[in-house]
Amino acid sequence: MKKLFLLFWPVMLSACTSSIHMSQMNVASNHSEFESDEVIEIEKSQKIILGFVYDTNYVDQAYNKLLLTCPNGTSMINVEYLTNHGFLSWTDKIRIKAVCKKA
Numbered sequence: 001m002k003k004l005f006l007l008f009w010p011v012m013l014s015a016c017t018s019s020i021h022m023s024q025m026n027v028a029s030n031h032s033e034f035e036s037d038e039v040i041e042i043e044k045s046q047k048i049i050l051g052f053v054y055d056t057n058y059v060d061q062a063y064n065k066l067l068l069t070c071p072n073g074t075s076m077i078n079v080e081y082l083t084n085h086g087f088l089s090w091t092d093k094i095r096i097k098a099v100c101k102k103a
Contacts (some may be wrong), residue, residue, distance in 0.1 A: 021081045038100045040069055045093040064093050070100035 044062040046055045066074065075098070082093040 007069045016087075017085045019085075021083060023078065026077045037102050038096055040066075040100050042066055042069070042096045043093060045091050047089065047091050049089040059094050062096055066098065067098055068069050070098065072101040074098040074100055079090070 002057075042062050042065050044058040044065070046053060046058045048054070078097040080095040082095065084091045084093070
């Protein structure tokens with residue numbers, strides 16, 4: 001039994017998981033005027049290693065990219081907060097999907 005445990009110990013340490021913490025959807029009342037426009041997807045992330053956080057403004061970066069990509073407005077915005085776990089580290093992600101209004 002001890003040999004079997006030692007055999008699978010490296011596999012257990014390298015296991016990864018992923019989870020979606022929250023998914024929010026906003027459907028505007030005037031979404032019918034956006035139907036023929038472009039759907040965009042923006043994803044930004046931050047890496048955490050041993051509890052040390054890097055790139056803490058990833059949500060602001062995603063929001064600014066959304067504003068630059070869709071200067072005429074958006075509709076049907078879907079925001080997802082995800083976490084991917086690894087060995088002694090994890091990655092927080094934000095994924096924004098929206099319909100951009102064209103000029």
